[in-house]
Amino acid sequence: MEQTCEIIDMDQLDHGRFGSWSFSQDFCVTCGLCSSSCPASGIDGFDPRKFVRMVSLGLEDKVVEARWPWICTMCAKCEHVCPMEIDIPAMVRSVRGLREREKVPGVLHKGLAAALETGNNLSLPKEDFVFILEDVAEEIAEEPGFEGFTVPIDKEGANILTTIHNKLVNTHTEDLKHWWKIFHAAKEDWTVPSDNWEGTNWGLFTGDDEAMKIMAGRVAEQMEKLKVKNLLWPE
Amino acid sequence: MADKNVLVLGGGIAGLSAARKLADFDIGVQLIEKSAFLGGHGIQFSCKATDKCVKCGACVVEETLENVVRHPKINVLLNTQTQKITRSDGQFSVTLQKNPAYIDPEKCTGCGLCFEKCPAHGAISRGFSKSNLPFYAISEKNCLFMKDKSCSLCQDTCPEEAITLDQKRTDHVCETDAIIVATGFEAFNPESKPYGYNVFDNVITSLELERTLRQESIVSRPSDNKPPEKIAFIQCVGSRDAKLGHLWCSKICCGSSLRMAKLIRSRQPETEMAFFYMDVQTFGKDFQVFYETVQDDIRMIRAIPGDIFRTETDRLRMAFLDNSTHEILEEIFDLVVLSVGITPGKDTKELADQLHLAVSDSGFLSPSENGIFTAGTALGPMSIAETISNAGNAVWETLKYLRI
Numbered sequence: 001m002e003q004t005c006e007i008i009d010m011d012q013l014d015h016g017r018f019g020s021w022s023f024s025q026d027f028c029v030t031c032g033l034c035s036s037s038c039p040a041s042g043i044d045g046f047d048p049r050k051f052v053r054m055v056s057l058g059l060e061d062k063v064v065e066a067r068w069p070w071i072c073t074m075c076a077k078c079e080h081v082c083p084m085e086i087d088i089p090a091m092v093r094s095v096r097g098l099r100e101r102e103k104v105p106g107v108l109h110k111g112l113a114a115a116l117e118t119g120n121n122l123s124l125p126k127e128d129f130v131f132i133l134e135d136v137a138e139e140i141a142e143e144p145g146f147e148g149f150t151v152p153i154d155k156e157g158a159n160i161l162t163t164i165h166n167k168l169v170n171t172h173t174e175d176l177k178h179w180w181k182i183f184h185a186a187k188e189d190w191t192v193p194s195d196n197w198e199g200t201n202w203g204l205f206t207g208d209d210e211a212m213k214i215m216a217g218r219v220a221e222q223m224e225k226l227k228v229k230n231l232l233w234p235e
Numbered sequence: 236m237a238d239k240n241v242l243v244l245g246g247g248i249a250g251l252s253a254a255r256k257l258a259d260f261d262i263g264v265q266l267i268e269k270s271a272f273l274g275g276h277g278i279q280f281s282c283k284a285t286d287k288c289v290k291c292g293a294c295v296v297e298e299t300l301e302n303v304v305r306h307p308k309i310n311v312l313l314n315t316q317t318q319k320i321t322r323s324d325g326q327f328s329v330t331l332q333k334n335p336a337y338i339d340p341e342k343c344t345g346c347g348l349c350f351e352k353c354p355a356h357g358a359i360s361r362g363f364s365k366s367n368l369p370f371y372a373i374s375e376k377n378c379l380f381m382k383d384k385s386c387s388l389c390q391d392t393c394p395e396e397a398i399t400l401d402q403k404r405t406d407h408v409c410e411t412d413a414i415i416v417a418t419g420f421e422a423f424n425p426e427s428k429p430y431g432y433n434v435f436d437n438v439i440t441s442l443e444l445e446r447t448l449r450q451e452s453i454v455s456r457p458s459d460n461k462p463p464e465k466i467a468f469i470q471c472v473g474s475r476d477a478k479l480g481h482l483w484c485s486k487i488c489c490g491s492s493l494r495m496a497k498l499i500r501s502r503q504p505e506t507e508m509a510f511f512y513m514d515v516q517t518f519g520k521d522f523q524v525f526y527e528t529v530q531d532d533i534r535m536i537r538a539i540p541g542d543i544f545r546t547e548t549d550r551l552r553m554a555f556l557d558n559s560t561h562e563i564l565e566e567i568f569d570l571v572v573l574s575v576g577i578t579p580g581k582d583t584k585e586l587a588d589q590l591h592l593a594v595s596d597s598g599f600l601s602p603s604e605n606g607i608f609t610a611g612t613a614l615g616p617m618s619i620a621e622t623i624s625n626a627g628n629a630v631w632e633t634l635k636y637l638r639i
């Protein structure tokens with residue numbers, strides 16, 4: 001096995017910032033269970049164990065520049081298997097948050113910018129959104145047992161408000177039907193808002209707390225406006 | 236020298252060593268063991284010598300056990316536990332609860348007919364050493380006679396009339412001048428780990444491998460009794476684990492598993508072996524030399540694998556990140572051995588309450604003095620050699636306390 005060693009510039013280490021994190025990355029015993037269990041391990045050489053070590057060593061510049069934190073899907077299996085209870089997904093998110101926003105990978109960056117500006121990642125106009133929902137509802141109404149089915153948009157005082165993942169009004173409209181049929185069968189009193197319906201919150205994935213707060217705040221506003229007490233947020 | 240008596244709790248290598256040393260000082264020893272067999276975990280271990288001794292310590296347990304059962308100053312009570320302990324004027328009065336042995340060690344010849352004939356799974360078990368007297372034991376949990384008196388086949392079959400099933404539990408009171416607590420450890424149960432233990436037949440613990448090597452000499456797959464072509468050892472299962480509250484290194488597993496791997500290699504040379512580890516704990520001055528030779532025969536992989544899956548051909552597949560290629564490697568094995576850690580005994584807390592002993596944060600006993608002394612793995616992970624030396628120290632403290 002041939003290996004090359006890179007000399008670490010000690011001035012580049014920044015224990016200060018990482019030291020203030022509460023992820024106990026310094027407890028890592030380098031057992032490698034995270035890397036053995038991670039579904040994204042090995043993609044572009046992604047190695048969660050090495051990532052934790054980089055953070056632990058304080059290699060701030062390297063770890064923020066690296067592509068690795070963006071390969072992670074934040075599924076949290078690593079955290080589940082970690083014997084030292086290190087919250088690796090939270091660490092990944094924090095590292096992502098340290099990147100300049102313009103350098104956040106394109107899809108996420110553009111999607112989030114669109115969501116902040118228009119209310120959803122696709123910049124889908126309200127009329128189109130409503131049209132798609134009603135179209136899907138009509139299809140359901142044609143199925144036996146669902147005669148007369150309609151989608152209750154902006155229904156004031158409903159029991160549940162549900163958000164919509166943007167892909168469900170884009171490429172996966174069939175998937176809307178499962179939820180809706182369950183609501184129908186359960187005689188649930190539910191609604192979908194016509195504004196700020198976006199169910200994904202890419203502030204979460206980009207480590208952008210401020211954006212995350214704005215997106216979550218908008219959902220809460222819709223609930224207040226429509227006087228709905230319960231939220232179903234199926235990301 | 237006035238007649239002194241010491242009660243030793245636990246018949247593993249710590250208790251056996253302490254009992255033997257005390258008896259050699261002409262002190263009367265009452266040695267009590269909660270299970271049906273003396274020898275604890277150590278007596279289940281295999282000698283791991285290949286072309287030469289690798290200093291695993293297994294033979295010392297055998298030898299000590301043999302000396303203890305023969306020693307006139309040692310009285311052994313099997314199937315026995317302490318109920319109550321009171322202390323006055325430096326004397327301890329200990330109430331012991333003894334479950335019957337059902338098999339009379341004086342009459343039993345160890346012929347094994349009872350074991351062969353018994354229809355209830357797990358109702359009759361075998362000892363591990365010829366010094367386990369009687370060599371067979373009846374389990375109250377599984378025996379049909381204990382359940383509903385529906386079977387007495389063993390009693391009827393025994394040619395020596397050594398078996399009497401209709402026996403009651405008895406209480407004994409033992410007066411003693413000092414107590415040595417040597418109640419040992421519990422091997423970690425790996426069912427909660429993602430390795431399919433007790434789901435897949437061919438995932439076994441290191442303790443089970445020790446027993447197999449001791450009894451059968453060679454290793455085979457539990458599922459089909461065929462010799463495994465590829466064996467994986469996974470280290471630190473239940474040790475160094477904050478989630479379990481087990482932050483300690485169990486100290487013995489690297490040595491034990493590597494010695495077993497080396498032994499398998501010498502007896503079944505075609506076997507391929509991989510050793511998955513975090514770091515190898517080379518305790519003892521001789522270990523480094525042994526470790527260097529081991530690496531020629533056994534593939535050392537510095538990663539703990541994740542989930543294990545069973546393949547269609549009943550083999551075991553697992554994945555790990557290869558440090559040299561930075562890619563996920565999937566490998567198939569025939570047998571996976573989990574090196575299970577040393578954990579505190581299940582009744583440590585109860586015993587500590589009875590004896591007014593302190594329990595450390597880890598759950599093991601804290602060292603104790605002044606009449607009640609502690610020895611062996613009840614205090615934390617120790618090798619056989621360390622345990623013997625620790626028991627020697629407890630005996631020394633006991634002798635000072637007794638002013639002998």
